[in-house]
Amino acid sequence: MSAATRYTDATRQAVTYRAGRVLLAGDAAHIHSPAGGQGLNLGIGDAMNLGWKLAATVRGRAPEGLLDGYTEERHPVGAWVQGWSDAQSALGRPDARSAALRAVVADLLDTVPGATYVLKQISGVGRLHGRVAPDLVLDDGSDLARHCRTARFLLVTRDPGLVARAEGFADRLTVLPGSPAMLVRPDGFVAWTGEPPADPFAHWLR
Numbered sequence: 083m084s085a086a087t088r089y090t091d092a093t094r095q096a097v098t099y100r101a102g103r104v105l106l107a108g109d110a111a112h113i114h115s116p117a118g119g120q121g122l123n124l125g126i127g128d129a130m131n132l133g134w135k136l137a138a139t140v141r142g143r144a145p146e147g148l149l150d151g152y153t154e155e156r157h158p159v160g161a162w163v164q165g166w167s168d169a170q171s172a173l174g175r176p177d178a179r180s181a182a183l184r185a186v187v188a189d190l191l192d193t194v195p196g197a198t199y200v201l202k203q204i205s206g207v208g209r210l211h212g213r214v215a216p217d218l219v220l221d222d223g224s225d226l227a228r229h230c231r232t233a234r235f236l237l238v239t240r241d242p243g244l245v246a247r248a249e250g251f252a253d254r255l256t257v258l259p260g261s262p263a264m265l266v267r268p269d270g271f272v273a274w275t276g277e278p279p280a281d282p283f284a285h286w287l288r
């Protein structure tokens with residue numbers, strides 16, 4: 083299959099994704115070269131981050147600042163993707179110096195540390211906090227990923243005290259037996275992991 087289309091490597095990002103009641107997501111918030119094929123994914127990530135925050139705000143259940151967290155969390159991701167896309171555009175230039183640089187990068191990608199670095203950057207694996215929840219097998223044999231489909235908050239813990247503190251949020255939060263302890267947001271991102279903060283739900287639930 084072939085396609086006849088035109089596009090450029092124009093790269094732009096809105097300074098903020100929120101101005102009062104106006105919220106930007108997807109290509110309205112950021113554009114960049116299609117190189118690397120990340121634009122659509124970036125927009126879906128915006129929508130997932132924004133959707134549950136907007137719903138909580140509309141229902142009057144959002145803690146102070148929850149909606150502002152949308153720009154705080156997604157703007158750096160957009161800037162990061164644009165950096166990678168810019169780098170790929172630079173590597174794709176047809177001049178001799180860019181060809182030499184491509185050869186050097188290709189050599190680096192042939193090394194284990196080089197390939198590992200790129201894979202970690204693209205897949206986002208590494209530290210858990212602020213990342214998509216890993217697919218843990220829980221104590222009851224179920225997969226954490228399956229529970230993420232419910233779009234509820236998920237609290238993974240073996241601590242009965244923490245379970246008791248979560249009872250007030252039972253309409254929006256599911257407690258799951260397992261380790262490491264973590265709070266997973268409705269968009270599947272880890273709010274915290276390991277030692278719970280002093281008020282484990284304060285930033286997320288009201």
Ligand SMILES: Cc1cc2nc3c(=O)[nH]c(=O)nc-3n(C[C@H](O)[C@H](O)[C@H](O)COP(=O)(O)OP(=O)(O)OC[C@H]3O[C@@H](n4cnc5c(N)ncnc54)[C@H](O)[C@@H]3O)c2cc1C
Nearest residue numbers: 087088089107108109110116118119120121122123124125
């Ligand atoms: C050649 C090419 C290849 C790509 N390949 C990939 C890829 O492999 N992987 C990837 O993740 N991304 C890819 N992308 C990027 C991806 O296509 C975009 O990031 C994505 O489509 C943006 O989605 P969006 O909904 O934010 O915006 P859009 O898809 O632009 O949707 C906006 C919609 O709003 C409508 N609209 C505009 N103004 C108005 C108005 N005033 N009233 C009502 N409706 C309006 C438009 O008609 C449009 O339907 C590629 C892009 C290009 C150009």
